[in-house]
Amino acid sequence: MKQDLNLIAELREDQGKGASRRLRREGKVPAIIYGGGRPPRMLAFDHNRVIQQLEHESFFSSILTIKVGDKNQAAIVKDIQRHPAKNRIMHMDFQRIVDDEKIRMKVPIHYLNADTSIGVKKNGGSVSQLITDIEVSCLPKDLPEYFEVDIAELDLNQMLHLSDIKLPAGVEIPELAHGPEHDHAIVSIHVIKAVSVEDDVEDAADAESAAAAVPVGDADGDSDKT
Numbered sequence: 001m002k003q004d005l006n007l008i009a010e011l012r013e014d015q016g017k018g019a020s021r022r023l024r025r026e027g028k029v030p031a032i033i034y035g036g037g038r039p040p041r042m043l044a045f046d047h048n049r050v051i052q053q054l055e056h057e058s059f060f061s062s063i064l065t066i067k068v069g070d071k072n073q074a075a076i077v078k079d080i081q082r083h084p085a086k087n088r089i090m091h092m093d094f095q096r097i098v099d100d101e102k103i104r105m106k107v108p109i110h111y112l113n114a115d116t117s118i119g120v121k122k123n124g125g126s127v128s129q130l131i132t133d134i135e136v137s138c139l140p141k142d143l144p145e146y147f148e149v150d151i152a153e154l155d156l157n158q159m160l161h162l163s164d165i166k167l168p169a170g171v172e173i174p175e176l177a178h179g180p181e182h183d184h185a186i187v188s189i190h191v192i193k194a195v196s197v198e199d200d201v202e203d204a205a206d207a208e209s210a211a212a213a214v215p216v217g218d219a220d221g222d223s224d225k226t
Contacts, residue, residue: 005053006065009043020091029089033066033075036096043068043094050089054080058145061107061133063097074140076105097140104174106133107144109165111187113152119189125156131186134162134173142170151187159188 009031012023020030027047034040043066053059059077066073079093097103109132119125134147147165154160161183162173175182 005056005059005062006067007045007049007053008067009045011068012042012044015042024088024090029092031092031094033073033094033096036098038096045092047089050092051087054089057108061105061143062145063140063143064094066094076103099140102137102139103143104135104137105143106135108133108146109186110146110148112148112150117151117154117189119155119158123156124191125189126192127151128188128190129186130159130188131162131184134165134186135175136167136171137174138171142168144168144171149187151189154187154189156189156191159185161185 012019012030014022023030023044024047028044029047029050031043031045032040033043063074063076066075074097075094076097077092078095079091080089081091082088083090095103109129111127111129114120114127117127120127136144149160149165151160162176163183165173165186167173175184
């Protein structure tokens, strides 16, 4: 079920680092919106509201509605700058959406039946998710919220690739247009090799013995001759 991904914005005319710092002190997030054949506009959002919306995975892969006064603008997130140490959003970039223009977005992949897959349940393997999202190209109306990939039949030493993702009508994976060598693996099942403590001790002892057997000077490529 899709979330109600609305953000209420206010227009701002002030620019620069000083203006952005003032907005952050007021509990707001400075932002910019561009594209759609129109000039960029400076915006500001309520920080707490943004944090709430960021909890939804679909926020990053959905068409958002930005409300400014009595006007609505469809947009997608292009960039989010976060504070390196605090749970604080420093700046956001949005791109306007035009209905008849294709967009590129990263869409998350949900892997189904990992615990009950043949390679895990019957043969003791472990699932390795090599890719958790993938960039797609489509019209805004065709943008999927996520992809579901069922790995119930995947066995040991098997993997699925980008071309195994079932795409809705109108959705493409641009990476696949570059040739078969770009059909990257997305998930695999393999056996985890267990290493015992005894093996670690023996390997360390062997390494120690080998080091002790090296004559003085060999490390420099010149043994000591007297």
